[in-house]
Amino acid sequence: MNKIALKNYPMVNPTPVVIIGVVVNGKANYTTIGAFGVVCMEPVFYISLKSTHYSTVGIKESGYFSINLPSAEMVQETDYAGMVSGKSVDKSTLFTTVFEEQEEVPFIEEAPMNYICKVIQTTSIHGFEVFFGEIISTYAKGECLTEGIIDPLKVNPLLLMGMQYYNLKQPVGGVFKEGITLKRRYEVADITVNPHL
Numbered sequence: 001m002n003k004i005a006l007k008n009y010p011m012v013n014p015t016p017v018v019i020i021g022v023v024v025n026g027k028a029n030y031t032t033i034g035a036f037g038v039v040c041m042e043p044v045f046y047i048s049l050k051s052t053h054y055s056t057v058g059i060k061e062s063g064y065f066s067i068n069l070p071s072a073e074m075v076q077e078t079d080y081a082g083m084v085s086g087k088s089v090d091k092s093t094l095f096t097t098v099f100e101e102q103e104e105v106p107f108i109e110e111a112p113m114n115y116i117c118k119v120i121q122t123t124s125i126h127g128f129e130v131f132f133g134e135i136i137s138t139y140a141k142g143e144c145l146t147e148g149i150i151d152p153l154k155v156n157p158l159l160l161m162g163m164q165y166y167n168l169k170q171p172v173g174g175v176f177k178e179g180i181t182l183k184r185r186y187e188v189a190d191i192t193v194n195p196h197l
Helices: 054-062 072-083 180-193
Strands: 018-024 027-033 036-038 044-050 064-069 097-100 105-108 113-125 128-140 159-161 164-166
Touching (some): 018 044, 027 054, 027 072, 027 105, 054 128, 064 105, 064 128, 072 164
Antiparallel strands (some): 018 027, 018 064, 036 044, 064 113, 113 128, 159 164
């Protein structure tokens, strides 16, 4: 095996950085996290925050939160939002705040993409609260679309790997497209080996 064993640290893998928006004590509060992802084929995301985070209290109280996908150009504001606590710093003016009308969930105007989520399940693990949020609204800047579809290169999401931020450079392939040649090759091989299938 031509591999080098590394320390078991979850942030070694590249992941999109997101900024969580929630109302705490009547004000919008934002915090940056790297623990975010897709759960299943249904419109559900998970986010994970320390149980002691200021935003965690707001999510538990309201049952809602926004996920804001910052662009790489927003790296300074994004990093700052994760460095300071809403307990001591008013982060409501760090971004232009827009509210989801129905649920009064704050989200960031400057972010290329925003998701409004309703908490449907919560679990605790190693001092963190993992919130599973059903997406109830999705927003994107018009300039981030190509023919009505989200264009990742126009979104230019901020990625985290280890202790560094990165951006996207170019597409390298399409999902369920790049493997078609191999799929056909293996199907032909199966027919040759198993002519009765």
